[in-house]
Amino acid sequence: MNLRPDLAAIAAHVAPGSRVLDIGCGDGALMAELESASGCDARGMELDGALVERCVARGLSVVQGDANLDLANYPDKAFDYAILSQTLQTATRPDLMLDGLLRVGRRAFVSFPNFAHWRTRAALMFGGRMPVTRALPVSWYETQNIHHVTVEDFRDLAAKKGAKVERAWFFSGEKQIGAPAANWRAEFAVFELSR
């Protein structure tokens, strides 16, 4: 299974046999990996009906729904992990979504594109236009990313929410990079949180 680097990092650090909710699960690649390789009980939520259909057709339990609204219907601590990959920046209220994640899951994994990556900064600084980069390939007028976030912003939000950063991983393209100067160097970040 060839997972996206942020999903691979998450898959490698979910404890085997866990109950997992994957919010914005897409075609279910991470769920399938967690079920087959780690014996997890994985559930998914996805807005796009065509993707839900693909998940159901491969035997995954995925609910078509909007995380902004439907997370409220899950009981407290229903899952060992709540996972939000590349979706936080599309949320109506990322702060409330983070609350929701930490309510339904004992731990949360959150991955997002880092808006403070040097390419993004350079595009804005020297181009004077909203950045269109490898990590953020869609123009401002049609992107679903309505709440751009940086590594440091996310740390601040987590702290404000009383969430503890258990671990974090940073990526430049496919390559994992170290934590130093991640706010400059990371295209993507993955955080594991607890509260």
Added chain:
Amino acid sequence: MGGGLPQFARPMNAAPISPVYRIPHPLPLDSGQELEGAEIAYETYGALAPDASNAVLICHALTGDQYLASPHPITGKPGWWERMVGPGKPIDTDRHFVICANVIGSCMGSSGPASPAPDGQPYAMRFPVITIRDMVRGLVALLDGLGIARLHAVVGGSMGGMQALSLAANWPERAVRVLVIAATARHSAQNIAFHEVGRQAIMADPAWADGNYYESEAKPDNGLAVARMAAHITYLSEAGLTEKFGRRLQDRPDGTKGAKSFGFDADFQVESYLRYQGSGFTRRFDANSYLYITRAMDYFDIAEEFADVPGSGKLADAFAGTQARFCIVSFDTDWLYPTAESRHVVHALNAAGAKVSFVELSAPHGHDSFLLEHDQLDRVVKGFVE
């Protein structure tokens, strides 16, 4: 009834008659009454595995029957879900043993108001009022008779989906997979209202005669046809009706072009269509069965069944501890059982910690979409039931 079709519906040709299972014990009913010697007519497709692990029960809708994937003996039309069930179809009878049974209260061979009571006369309105759960009790008795302890899947659309949910809630160990299409966990005020229109149409027909029409020449066909016409509208969508009929006028039987008659003939194609649907329906359905089954649907509210105090029920309680996998499907143009009702079920299943999938499919044809051509539905059904 002895396995034959009831008198009112006897086909003219020598059509094959479904096998009938006689429930060997009195069937307890939600009303507190019991049904003695209840019979269930059913059809099966495919072969049961030696360990009986491949059985799929498909539950039919209000006016459906057991002729799921074989021709209807009265109308001669193909089975109502032949596009979904058969060799190599999404529900594959080369792999699964598919059972479809006529529900209690209906009129295609299972015990209902047209069946003889112990005194030999048709029950008519003496037939006990039944519920969806009573129908499922009958189906569970049939499964016992067939030696099937655990279903690979229970599947149903519309009222069939209600039965699937009822089975999952009340007999949670009997099905591994539960597929519910275009259904609801409770009948809404609007649902009840439309059914009441239909019942009143039947009961206002002088030929209904308080339900005692089985021996007489006149049948409450006019009332039943109006009931069907009103209900049929709820199965479609405004856009679907517009696309199919618009304001187009119906050509006259003598072949002349349609024109406004300045009278009350079926000037519009949609009128002609509804009349045709209504009268066709009376050939194959019993008016009293229509009363009983719509009543059963109106009483349906799973949360209420599981409430300690009336009105206090939480739907999630009905599914607490379930090990079954659920798949809930709705259609975006279905205003009879809209997506919100399916979401309500999904939220309850989530709260109960059940394994649940849910998808809202896009289709122009309203509630009836579940019976029509839909590739996405096929893939979801195939993927889930496999």
